Amino acid sequence: MMDGHEVTVVDNFFTGRKRNVEHWIGHENFELINHDVVEPLYIEVDQIYHLASPASPPNYMYNPIKTLKTNTIGTLNMLGLAKRVGARLLLASTSEVYGDPEVHPQSEDYWGHVNPIGPRACYDEGKRVAETMCYAYMKQEGVEVRVARIFNTFGPRMHMNDGRVVSNFILQALQGEPLTVYGSGSQTRAFQYVSDLVNGLVALMNSNVSSPVNLGNPEEHTILEFAQLIKSLVGSGSEIQFLSEAQDDPQKRKPDIRKAKMMLAWEPVVPLEEGLNKAIHYFRKELEYQANNQYIPKPKPARIKKGRTRHN
Numbered sequence: 001m002m003d004g005h006e007v008t009v010v011d012n013f014f015t016g017r018k019r020n021v022e023h024w025i026g027h028e029n030f031e032l033i034n035h036d037v038v039e040p041l042y043i044e045v046d047q048i049y050h051l052a053s054p055a056s057p058p059n060y061m062y063n064p065i066k067t068l069k070t071n072t073i074g075t076l077n078m079l080g081l082a083k084r085v086g087a088r089l090l091l092a093s094t095s096e097v098y099g100d101p102e103v104h105p106q107s108e109d110y111w112g113h114v115n116p117i118g119p120r121a122c123y124d125e126g127k128r129v130a131e132t133m134c135y136a137y138m139k140q141e142g143v144e145v146r147v148a149r150i151f152n153t154f155g156p157r158m159h160m161n162d163g164r165v166v167s168n169f170i171l172q173a174l175q176g177e178p179l180t181v182y183g184s185g186s187q188t189r190a191f192q193y194v195s196d197l198v199n200g201l202v203a204l205m206n207s208n209v210s211s212p213v214n215l216g217n218p219e220e221h222t223i224l225e226f227a228q229l230i231k232s233l234v235g236s237g238s239e240i241q242f243l244s245e246a247q248d249d250p251q252k253r254k255p256d257i258r259k260a261k262m263m264l265a266w267e268p269v270v271p272l273e274e275g276l277n278k279a280i281h282y283f284r285k286e287l288e289y290q291a292n293n294q295y296i297p298k299p300k301p302a303r304i305k306k307g308r309t310r311h312n
């Protein structure tokens, strides 16, 4: 929008929030449509960033059929729209297409290790078939596609109830609650800050790279290290609580980003601690906002019925 593009945001608000975009309402380049991509959409566009789908494991497992419909029927609808109007489509795919990987770090040519009938399948298999659909439309119909395999990402405007590890740990640390580590905490992840991802998505969309590209920050830590780091950045006295491990939880994950560096001249630039401090600041404000804006329904005054005689 700041570059002069007209942007139409399409959201069914299943996990999104109007408050995340309300500051743009009224801007001449901005439009917001309340729509679910599982239904067809007829608009005129040049580029489609197909980001729809819950991405947090508790959210996508909450309604697996809906997650599957969004990633299959929703992707078909968006590819159909791209074909009709001659638009380029960028699919937000995921590091979860690599499953619980046997190759480390994960590069784009790794086919993955996914349980097709496990609890995560609605999302990881959903995204895998979404990629398949993109390349079928490219080959058969000539639709221009871009596929970003997005690794763990965090930042301001994540939902308080998102359920992913960074927002959970920050909120727990801020409220003095125990930080919930699933399993031993020896599993690893590498987290990128949201602005790095956005720059990567725009670079990929406007590149000529049609094959999948990993977008992530390769700085890898164990989940226990994340818990300790967040505790110390918040200055929290919270305990660390070990809970049972999540089923099919990938044990190691770290992106190989050589392709993005070479073909998009992109790499993450926001250091982990700087990004975490921004997210901590955001959630601190959110907790204050919530405390000051609790909706407490007032008791209704008794209704006085007019024009009726009361019979005892």
Ligand SMILES: O=c1ccn([C@@H]2O[C@H](COP(=O)(O)OP(=O)(O)O[C@H]3OC[C@@H](O)[C@H](O)[C@H]3O)[C@@H](O)[C@H]2O)c(=O)[nH]1
Pocket: 055, 056, 057, 094, 095, 096, 150, 151, 152, 153, 163, 164, 165, 166, 168, 169, 180, 181, 182, 183, 187, 189, 223, 246, 249, 250
């Ligand atoms: O409170 C928590 C939450 C999560 N975890 C652990 O922290 C790790 C990361 O979990 P998250 O839920 O944040 O994210 P995951 O890596 O499992 O999945 C994510 O992968 C990449 C993206 O496609 C998605 O954002 C999401 O599916 C897991 O090992 C999980 O078990 C905790 O220890 N405690």
